[in-house]
Amino acid sequence: xQTIHQWPATLVQPVxxxxxxxxxxxxxxxxxxYWYRQAAxxxxxxxxxxxxxxxxxxxxxxxxxxxxxxxxxxxLSSKKLLLSDSGFYxxxxxxxxxxxxxxxxxxxxx
Amino acid sequence: AQSVTQPDIHITVSEGxxxxxxxxxxxxxxxxxxxxxxxxxxxxxxxxxxxxxDTLVQGIKGFEAEFKRSQSSFNLRKPSVxxxxxxxxxxxVVGGLSSxxxxxxxxxxxxxxxxxP
Numbered sequence: 565x566q567t568i569h570q571w572p573a574t575l576v577q578p579v580x581x582x583x584x585x586x587x588x589x590x591x592x593x594x595x596x597x598y599w600y601r602q603a604a605x606x607x608x609x610x611x612x613x614x615x616x617x618x619x620x621x622x623x624x625x626x627x628x629x630x631x632x633x634x635x636x637x638x639x640l641s642s643k644k645l646l647l648s649d650s651g652f653y654x655x656x657x658x659x660x661x662x663x664x665x666x667x668x669x670x671x672x673x674x
Numbered sequence: 675a676q677s678v679t680q681p682d683i684h685i686t687v688s689e690g691x692x693x694x695x696x697x698x699x700x701x702x703x704x705x706x707x708x709x710x711x712x713x714x715x716x717x718x719x720x721x722x723x724x725x726x727x728d729t730l731v732q733g734i735k736g737f738e739a740e741f742k743r744s745q746s747s748f749n750l751r752k753p754s755v756x757x758x759x760x761x762x763x764x765x766x767v768v769g770g771l772s773s774x775x776x777x778x779x780x781x782x783x784x785x786x787x788x789x790x791p
Binding site for chain 2: 596598600606608609610613615621623625650654656658661662663665666668670
């Protein structure tokens with residue numbers, strides 16, 4: 565079965581600092597990969613998805629970016645964080661008949 | 675474009691009572707539907723899914739959901755709620771699962787369930 569590893573679990577960063585969140589997938593190949601954000605009191609918003617290496621689609625304009633350097637690796641980045649980037653970030657994959665989610669990263673921008 | 679509405683932001687039930695969480699979707703064809711549960715600070719756990727066939731779907735932890743095309747609904751039910759069911763519940767829809775498609779999950783805004791002792 566598929567397993568998603570996300571790290572770090574918790575992160576506190578100052579405004580204007582860079583960000584790198586990593587997600588790796590085990591137990592599958594050529595998955596669709598997704599980054600979702602869950603802001604306080606809100607649902608899950610799709611940020612990026614990728615159907616293959618180097619292929620990134622953005623759903624929401626923002627100061628975040630994503631990259632997929634390897635088949636099972638998906639990275640979320642920012643050059644300069646904003647307060648509004650605070651939230652719970654979830655990585656997900658689809659490679660069968662369902663979606664598997666990582667355990668998430670709680671990002672607080674101060 | 676697909677969309678999901680969960681009209682109840684917060685529901686409170688007593689332990690042992692029955693539960694129904696509402697979910698309405700918007701999609702032009704037959705959707706693929708999911709219910710997920712999220713405990714505080716955790717990722718999402720799949721409760722059940724509907725792709726085709728029997729419109730009454732059984733899931734884990736005693737949950738079930740019924741797909742009603744005429745009402746564009748996929749409500750989640752449980753006959754007797756346990757205190758450990760307190761969590762946030764998300765309904766989600768994807769329009770297509772064919773190879774090469776983006777297969778984007780669209781989520782509802784979630785329903786927070788509180789269980790009273």
